[in-house]
Amino acid sequence: MARGANPDHRTSARAGARSNGLVLYRGPSRLDGRSIVAVLTGLRRRSRNAKTGPMLQTWILRERVDPVRAAHTGADASVCGACPLRSSPSISRRCYVNLGQAPLAIYAALRRGAYPRASDAARIQAAAAGHAVRLGSYGDPAAVPTWIWTALVSRASSWTGYTHQWARSDFDARLLDLCMASVETDADIADLRARHPGARYFRIRRPGSGLARGEMQCPASAEAGHRLGCAECGACAGRSKRGRSISITAHGAVALRFWLPRA
Numbered sequence: 001m002a003r004g005a006n007p008d009h010r011t012s013a014r015a016g017a018r019s020n021g022l023v024l025y026r027g028p029s030r031l032d033g034r035s036i037v038a039v040l041t042g043l044r045r046r047s048r049n050a051k052t053g054p055m056l057q058t059w060i061l062r063e064r065v066d067p068v069r070a071a072h073t074g075a076d077a078s079v080c081g082a083c084p085l086r087s088s089p090s091i092s093r094r095c096y097v098n099l100g101q102a103p104l105a106i107y108a109a110l111r112r113g114a115y116p117r118a119s120d121a122a123r124i125q126a127a128a129a130g131h132a133v134r135l136g137s138y139g140d141p142a143a144v145p146t147w148i149w150t151a152l153v154s155r156a157s158s159w160t161g162y163t164h165q166w167a168r169s170d171f172d173a174r175l176l177d178l179c180m181a182s183v184e185t186d187a188d189i190a191d192l193r194a195r196h197p198g199a200r201y202f203r204i205r206r207p208g209s210g211l212a213r214g215e216m217q218c219p220a221s222a223e224a225g226h227r228l229g230c231a232e233c234g235a236c237a238g239r240s241k242r243g244r245s246i247s248i249t250a251h252g253a254v255a256l257r258f259w260l261p262r263a
C-alpha cells in the first residue's frame with residue numbers, strides 16, 4: 001500500500017457487504033478542521049448495552065490518532081470540542097466512555113480497512129432503515145456535517161443524540177432538531193434558552209435533587225424502575241420530539257466523577 005493512498009479505495013477493496021460497520025463521513029471536523037471519521041457499527045452484531053437496548057452505534061474518531069492517545073494529548077478536541085468532561089491540564093477526564101474498549105477497537109478496524117464508505121446519502125439512509133440508532137456513541141455529533149445525521153435518521157425507527165457544542169458561535173442549530181443539548185447547570189439552561197429557544201436538553205443531576213420545571217425523568221433510570229431502554233423510548237431526539245427535556249440522576253462512580261470541580 002502506497003503511503004497517501006485514498007483510504008476509501010483501500011476500504012472498499014477489502015471490506016465486503018458483510019462488514020459490521022460503514023464509514024458515514026471522512027473529512028474535516030466542523031469543530032477544528034482536523035481530519036475525522038464517523039463510523040456506523042452494529043450492522044451485523046447489535047450492541048448489547050443494557051440501558052440503550054439494541055441500537056446501531058456511531059463513533060466519531062480522529063482519522064490518524066487513536067482515541068486513547070487523542071484524549072491524552074488534547075487531539076480529542078476535534079471530536080469532542082468543548083465538552084467539559086474531557087481532560088484538561090488540571091482535571092482528569094471524566095467522560096463515561098471507556099476509550100480503551102469499543103472506540104479503540106473500532107479505530108483499529110478502521111485502520112485495517114474493515115469498513116466500506118457510504119457512497120451517498122441514499123446509502124446512509126438505507127443503512128439505518130428500520131433500526132434504532134445512537135448519534136455519537138463517542139464524539140459529539142456537531143463535529144460532523146448535519147446532513148449526515150439527517151440522512152441517517154430519516155428512515156430509522158428511533159434515535160438518540162446529545163451535543164455539548166450548542167454555545168459555540170459556529171454551531172449549526174439545525175442539529176438541535178435531532179439532538180438534545182447537554183447541560184450541567186442552571187446557568188447552562190438559561191444560556192441555552194437564550195441562544196436556542198425551544199431546544200430540548202438532557203441534564204444529569206446531583207443525587208438527591210429533584211426534577212426542574214419542564215423536565216421528565218428518564219424512563220431508563222433506576223428511579224423510573226428501568227421501564228424502557230433508549231431504543232424503545234427514543235425521547236432524546238431533540239426538537240423532532242415534542243416532549244419535555246430529560247433528566248437523570250448520576251449514580252455511583254459517575255456521580256463522583258461528574259461533580260468534581262471543572263477546569
Ligand code: SF4
Pocket residue numbers: 160217218219220221228229230231233234235236246
Ligand atoms: S429519556 Fe429515553 S432516549 Fe433518553 S436516555 Fe432515557 S431512555 Fe434513553
